[in-house]
Structures are given as structure tokens and as C-alpha cells.
């Protein structure tokens with residue numbers, strides 16, 4: 025193995041991975057952004073502009089990204105089981121202490137034990153499959 029064979033995440037273009045994921049998901053669901061917007065409208069109406077959110081089946085953290093863009097005072101926990109998507113999420117939000125990501129299978133009856141908080145203001149998800 026040479027130095028150039030070493031795999032590293034340093035310098036990875038996480039924004040490009042996010043854009044690639046968004047493009048792929050929008051092919052399946054063209055009104056995805058509108059759904060995100062309505063979700064956050066509901067959150068703001070019900071619990072205000074600084075919610076603690078549980079982003080279930082978070083994938084790359086798409087909901088959390090929209091949440092922070094709109095509500096900078098929000099906090100989030102993302103839960104997913106896919107290591108590749110979680111790597112993109114963790115890379116994207118590496119320096120952001122408003123969010124943490126949890127690897128868990130929602131089919132496991134004990135998945136909630138892995139969460140950092142006992143309660144959330146809102147539980148958001150978009151297509152958990």
C-alpha cells in the first residue's frame with residue numbers, strides 16, 4: 025500500500041455528497057422541499073423557533089440541515105442504521121454541537137435507550153424505509 029491508497033475523510037466534499045443525495049431523493053419525491061417546509065411550519069407553530077428535534081431515519085441529516093437553516097437555535101438528534109449515510113451526516117455537521125447522530129435500528133424495541141435526551145419537542149421523519 026502507498027500513501028495514496030490510504031482512505032481518509034479529510035477534505036471530503038460533504039456538501040457535494042448532500043447535493044447528490046438531494047438530487048437522488050427528489051427524483052423519487054419532487055415535492056420533497058415543500059414537505060420539509062410544511063414540517064417546519066408545523067414545528068414553529070406548535071413549539072416555537074428553538075425546538076429540540078428527533079430526526080428519525082435521518083439519512084444524511086436532510087431534515088436537520090433545513091431545521092438549522094431556518095431555526096439556528098434548534099437542536100437535533102439524528103437516528104439511522106445506514107453507516108454510509110450517517111458518515112455523510114457526521115461529516116457535514118462535524119463542528120456543530122447542536123446535533124448528534126445515533127446508530128440504531130428502529131425495529132429494535134430498545135432503540136430509544138441510545139438517545140441523548142429523554143424528551144423532544146418534535147419528532148420528524150421523511151420516508152423511513
Ligand SMILES: C[S@@+](CC[C@H](N)C(=O)[O-])C[C@H]1O[C@@H](n2cnc3c(N)ncnc32)[C@H](O)[C@@H]1O
Pocket residue numbers: 049080081082083084085086087103104105106109128129130131149150151152153
Ligand atoms: C429514503 S431515506 C430518507 C432519509 C432522510 N430522512 C431524507 O429525507 O433524506 C430512508 C432512511 O431510512 C433509514 N431506515 C430504514 N429502515 C430503518 C430502520 N429500521 N432503522 C433506522 N433507520 C432506518 C435508511 O437507512 C434511510 O436513511
